[in-house]
Amino acid sequence: MGYPHYPHERESTVLSRYFGDAEARTLAGWKKRGGYKALDKALGMAPADIVNVIKDSGLRGRGGAGFPTGMKWSFMKPGDGKPHYLCCNADESEPGTFKDRELMRWTPHALVEGCAIAAHAIGAETAYVYIRGEFTEPLYWMDQAVKEAYAAGIIGKNAMGSGKRIDVHVHKGAGAYICGEETALMESLEGRRGNPRIKPPFPAVSGVFGMPTTINNVETLIAAAPILMNGADWYKKMCLSNPKSTGTKLYSVCGNILRPGTYEVVMGFSFREFLYDVCGGPMHGRKFKAVIPGGASVPIQTVEEAEATLMDYEGFVAQGSMLGSGGVIVIDDAQSMVTVIARIARFFAHESCGQCTQCREGTAWTTKIMERIRDGQGTIEDLDTLLDIGEQMTGKTICVLSDSCAVPVVSGIKKFRGEFEALIQGRRFHPVVAAVA
């Protein structure tokens, strides 16, 4: 993995400030850059006060669902006599998303600090960082950071001399997409097959080892430190559009775009300017056709929708999609949408845990039909069947993997029906790279 690009002038680098700065990976370097001051401050505060600051800041979950973080932390009732747990979801398995990878590669201590702050706020003594198995480099740096932090007494029996015990364990996953789903992650962490659990009970009631658990994304936890240092108002002010979405957000940009990479912009930034200015626009001679803005499981946007979008939780919804994890996949006019969607469907069929009927059978069935259409063997009835299977796969299963498979297919057929029909009717669309499936 190489070095990140030099930040664009319109980026607001709060979390990504030290990307590429190798010294920031070490404890000494991190401290030199103001690291662990927030934790020191947090350990001097009452847990409820920390939760209130986070609540006031308007920080919302960066993993995809956008649930208010302060409220999530406040579900953990102190003094219930049970051990509390913090889970950090570093599985980052959503296709097109690689922001947490960069965060952990360059600023591992920021995550250790974020975990420790959150653990203190929710009354947990143990934090688990569940890292995706393929992330060998982030895993190495996280291991180093945890070791250093233990050795320096920052975490452990007596975290920073506060008398509080905070343990951080780094757990390596085995590479299943579904283990990024919070309850499947807990099953996997406990040593079982990573199958999502039925909710309720929610993790705040019964999570890891049946105990109250809070689970947060890497980016969410890392954001806690600057909020504590600079105050809720500072964070709240980083907002260009809807006041319900505050702060900065990291986007992983990939696909047919001139400057792919990880970018950090303020909530409410114009998606048009983001794509054309910050990320450099389409490659020479090409035009954008579609954008998947939040990882493979969110609805596909047409380029018109994307250009009208303001980049925050509400803005993406208003333009027919979702912010999701911030994994922006850009598709230009040289691609076949059918090929792209068939490949996405194949991914979900491969990653379905197979518990629920609709998901187990539906993802595989969808893939088979999509690939048949891609290969020019489809019929017009197939499109209705796909839409109907999509309907059956939506909102009926334990977790949302099934919905995630249906979403790109249904939105793709609705927004790019012409391409499907052209393939079906033999007016075959010849994409430049269609053979790469």
Next chain:
Amino acid sequence: MAEQKMVSLTIEGRSVSVPEGTTLLEAAKTVGILIPHYCYHPGLPVAGVCRMCLVEVEKAPKLAPSCATTVAEGQVVHVHSEKSLDARKGVLEMLLINHPLDCPICDQSGECELQDYTFQEGREDSRYREPKRFNPAEDFGGDVIYVPNRCILCTRCVRFMDDVAHDPALNVSERGDRALIGKFEGKDLTHPWAANVVDLCPVGALLSKDFLNKARAWELDRTASICPNCTQGCNVIMETRENQVVRMRPRPNENVNAFFMCDWGRLNYRWMNEKNRAERPMVRRNNALAVASWEAAISAAARALSGKSVFVAASPMLSNESLYLLTQLMQSGYGAFRVTEGEEAPLPGVKDLALRRERAANVYGAETLGFKKTKDLLADLRQGDVLVIAGENLAGIDASALTRASEVIVISSVLPEAASNASVVLPIANFSEEEGTVTNLRGRVQRFTQARQAPGDTRPSWLVLGDLLGAMGKQASFFLPSEVFARLASSTKAFEGLSYDSLGFKGLPLATARDTGRKTPIAMGAA
């Protein structure tokens, strides 16, 4: 028991009031509504994976899995609304896309929940045009064969082995549409209760080797009975085809066996179909046994017994009714029985359920009625006694041991070789051919009924013994086993207050039976 809070709700327009914490699916059952389901089973932890039991709950954003949703005050639930029917139709279509549709050669056909619900609510056609998934059948060991192509991955079998048998032998291997039930390496379904997975399987994916290709479900006659193979007294359904017992399956009884029965009991039914039977009454004439009429044989036996000292060697397989009548026959004599023994094999997930060491149905009943349990059956036989052999096969006993008896009367289904010098032989029905009650090791009296017809001139044991007592001038003959039981209940303290009506088909404990303290035996391994 603590006061239970009741919750009232409406299911399909019917008012329901159930204890707090009940699931919608169980609540619906109480008003006679069966919500279609596959993965849910009352004896297993909830999985919530088949998504078949989805119902519409008013004001809820999504359809609710009724097996995993607990009741809430004032809920309005629609089981057959368009939305829920549509969802279930979708599930059925998905379950069938990779199903081989080989009902004509599938053992489960006729008792298959996939057939039933598809017929009830499914589509009449499929829109699936792609090749179907194929996996070869696999021998799971024990009595079980797995046919993965028919499997709907409800995971009932996996949960049974994990949470009830506490012998995790099965798992879900692979994922997505490649998923199938697998065995852990080095494991087989050799647990003594493993064959229950065949009953639990709602489709034809797990099959019994013993029953394989033996009968179609609709050819079977089903009879409520009790497993006679040990003292646990598991409630069973005895299934017969053309008058042959071909299968035994558990019948739910929360006080005895929950939903299960052991493999040994289940597969030990062939003796009921035995061909080597005593079929005609016989009386000894000119030093040889000769076929006689029932009247002649009964009066010959009555003559032999009247005024004599009697020793009864009884079988603990006999019903309470017959054993009671035998005690009347003994007068001042003795009665003894012996029991075959084997290894005890508990089912850990259900309290007080095991394949018991003593392998006979009515050991406790025989003891209650005054028969002596012994290893040496004929030890108490005195010189000159009339020996009555009732149901005993005298296996391992030499004919010379019987010479102490002045006369031998055999009242059995099979004429034991050692008793070939008997003076009278009265052929009786075996366990599967008559009606009666047996008492299990916890003192629970349970009814069993006639599953097959007895061969030849054979008569039920209670009828023969009643007639014999009548011929001896003891008491009037009986016309029904319930009459014998009524006499037993009125004359024996332990059976006081019991009748066939009050027993029903779930049984009741003897007045003297100790309370086992078992209220809810439902197997719940996971909390």
